[in-house]
């Protein structure tokens with residue numbers, strides 16, 4: 001990583017505390033992690049809708065969206081995934097500083113990278129949400145048809161098939177989606193997350 005001793009950050013007049021006072025809540029980073037097809041984006045989106053309708057300023061950063069813009073130069077090698085999560089963590093940090101409730105929905109398969117995101121925004125601002133849907137279920141759903149392609153050898157380095165997913169050890173929120181509707185999962189999330197936004 002390069003650093004430049006000639007870059008000196010500017011201290012702006014309006015601070016995060018000013019924004020907190022104005023908004024009436026503290027910003028957070030809700031970091032959804034889980035296998036492809038586990039339901040990260042669906043649940044993050046359902047939660048965002050609820051929060052948006054209930055007075056919170058929110059923003060979602062999502063795998064397929066960020067990878068078609070900011071991170072379109074990255075593939076699915078371990079190094080690229082690391083860089084993907086590093087950039088997303090930095091962008092999230094800015095959005096949290098802007099006073100938003102940020103929801104990220106990335107596989108983010110490596111513990112170390114999730115820990116880096118946590119330390120960048122501060123432990124007190126970070127909520128890890130493990131969307132725990134077993135591989136067999138994700139593969140059964142196969143909403144995008146990617147598991148079938150990966151099994152056929154057409155997508156190398158596919159998470160859960162030939163690329164690892166390191167399960168979170170101590171997530172603030174752990175949701176097991178099998179047997180739950182989206183609405184039921186959302187209710188589980190709200191029960192666990194709303195107290196953390198106070």
Ligand code: PPS
Pocket residue numbers: 035036037038041063064067076080081082084085105106107108109144146155156157158159163
């Ligand atoms: S990562 O591991 O955090 O960098 O991945 P992420 O940025 O979340 O991107 C995951 C989405 O990319 C599609 N896709 C793949 N996923 C996993 N492995 C491989 N090789 C791959 N190739 C493409 C897939 O649609 C993922 O979307 P989600 O929403 O997770 O299903």
